[in-house]
Amino acid sequence: MKYNLKLTSGFWALAIFGLVSCTKNSAVNNLSNPDTRIYITQRDSTVNFSSYKTFSIDDSVTVVDNGQSSKSLTPTGQAFIDAITKYMQQAGYTLVSKSASPDLGINVTYINTTTTGIIDYSSYYDYYGGYYDPTYWGYGGYGYYSPYMYGTYQINSGALSIDMLDLKNAAANGKIKIIWNGLIRGEGIADATTADSQVQALFSQSPYLKAK
Amino acid sequence: MKKYIILTLLLFSLLPASSLWAQRGIVKLNAAYNLGLPLGNFKSNYVSNISPRGLMGDVSLGLNNKWAVGLGFGYQDFYQKYPRTVYNLASNQQISAVLSNSIQAVPVMAKVTFTPFLGTTKLIQPYLAAGAGISFVTYNQYLGEFSSNNTSGGKFTAMADAGIQLPFSRYNSNTAAEIGVSYNYTRFGMSDAMNMNMVGIHAGLIFQLH
Numbered sequence: 001m002k003y004n005l006k007l008t009s010g011f012w013a014l015a016i017f018g019l020v021s022c023t024k025n026s027a028v029n030n031l032s033n034p035d036t037r038i039y040i041t042q043r044d045s046t047v048n049f050s051s052y053k054t055f056s057i058d059d060s061v062t063v064v065d066n067g068q069s070s071k072s073l074t075p076t077g078q079a080f081i082d083a084i085t086k087y088m089q090q091a092g093y094t095l096v097s098k099s100a101s102p103d104l105g106i107n108v109t110y111i112n113t114t115t116t117g118i119i120d121y122s123s124y125y126d127y128y129g130g131y132y133d134p135t136y137w138g139y140g141g142y143g144y145y146s147p148y149m150y151g152t153y154q155i156n157s158g159a160l161s162i163d164m165l166d167l168k169n170a171a172a173n174g175k176i177k178i179i180w181n182g183l184i185r186g187e188g189i190a191d192a193t194t195a196d197s198q199v200q201a202l203f204s205q206s207p208y209l210k211a212k
Numbered sequence: 213m214k215k216y217i218i219l220t221l222l223l224f225s226l227l228p229a230s231s232l233w234a235q236r237g238i239v240k241l242n243a244a245y246n247l248g249l250p251l252g253n254f255k256s257n258y259v260s261n262i263s264p265r266g267l268m269g270d271v272s273l274g275l276n277n278k279w280a281v282g283l284g285f286g287y288q289d290f291y292q293k294y295p296r297t298v299y300n301l302a303s304n305q306q307i308s309a310v311l312s313n314s315i316q317a318v319p320v321m322a323k324v325t326f327t328p329f330l331g332t333t334k335l336i337q338p339y340l341a342a343g344a345g346i347s348f349v350t351y352n353q354y355l356g357e358f359s360s361n362n363t364s365g366g367k368f369t370a371m372a373d374a375g376i377q378l379p380f381s382r383y384n385s386n387t388a389a390e391i392g393v394s395y396n397y398t399r400f401g402m403s404d405a406m407n408m409n410m411v412g413i414h415a416g417l418i419f420q421l422h
Contacts, residue, residue, distance in 0.1 A: 028312060028314075028354050028356075028357045031293070031310065031312070031356070031357060035293075035296070035310040035356065036310075036356045036357035037309075037356050038307055038308065038309040038355050038356040038358060039307065039308040039309070040301075040305070040306070040307045040308075041305070041306050041307075042301075042302075042304055042305040042306075043304050044304070045303065045304040185356070185358070186356050186357055186358075187357065201308055205298045205306045205308050206306070
């Protein structure tokens with residue numbers, strides 16, 4: 001073992017938004033912005049991603065700021081949408097309009113807080129239906145389902161979350177399952193010039209995202 | 213005749229320093245810069261980088277010309293950054309991160325020093341020392357800028373040290389330079405993989421306090 005990485009299942013809850021203590025010290029003060037970032041992906045392990053062929057992506061970024069959501073499309077947001085589209089297509093999925101019954105829907109969320117202190121984001125998925133009206137995807141009245149956890153975190157920091165929705169089986173499931181989540185945390189996330197490389201990192205560690 | 217008078221005076225001046233008990237009750241401060249070289253599991257599992265950020269020293273009380281006891285202290289800061297790698301959190305969860313290990317140790321220990329030729333006029337004085345006590349260790353592992361694992365507390369520590377003291381005067385060995393090599397062990401965790409083993413290379417000065 002090159003070095004010891006002690007990651008337990010409990011770390012997951014901490015890792016997303018609940019890192020034990022986000023207080024920086026001299027050990028990490030000298031990290032470059034790219035080195036401060038972590039890229040976390042998780043998937044529904046019961047899903048065969050090659051059974052999906054088409055996708056659509058929300059045409060704006062939802063900004064969740066201290067629990068309040070709003071739609072936004074800045075050049076940075078557009079850069080992320082473009083990058084996600086690019087890497088989905090490279091994985092073999094076909095981009096279609098949301099009115100063309102896509103198999104997959106993709107939502108992009110920038111989660112922000114201006115409050116320094118202990119913030120509880122465990123409600124992120126609890127309020128997902130408030131951030132994303134299922135009617136947008138043509139499934140009004142449906143609820144969302146996610147097995148993923150969010151915890152608490154302790155600094156003023158942003159995160160970018162990409163959620164992949166199973167629209168193909170929504171009717172059969174009676175809900176919209178979130179079958180893949182990619183999350184980026186760290187410094188300098190909201191940067192159009194690095195959006196492509198950030199999204200690439202998520203896709204490169206998710207080789208199972210293949211349409212064939 | 214004059215030559216004999218000078219020689220006699222010189223011998224008298226040397227007598228206190230060469231008597232068996234000349235060092236008894238003398239309090240000295242030893243302060244040194246320390247280079248820390250990780251060893252064993254500590255090196256392979258946590259930090260392989262040499263730490264240039266270290267100090268060590270002691271305050272000692274002479275018992276006689278050969279033995280001194282005292283309180284040893286130190287500080288060592290280890291840090292290593294590993295390139296970005298994808299780690300499995302679970303079979304369906306991955307994280308990509310630059311991993312950093314940061315470890316600081318502040319040992320405080322009882323120490324005994326054996327200096328066989330102290331009190332003689334030798335300009336190179338070898339010594340041996342050993343100590344045991346508690347090291348206050350802080351360990352942080354970071355994924356990116358986020359702390360994923362941290363531990364701190366007082367842990368058992370022991371050390372052995374050997375080197376030479378170089379008195380600035382043939383007739384007063386209480387002020388000297390010192391260079392030496394130490395082996396330090398700190399039982400940091402519950403398993404051998406968590407023990408801190410390192411070799412320290414140190415250089416510093418010794419002053420008489422009392």
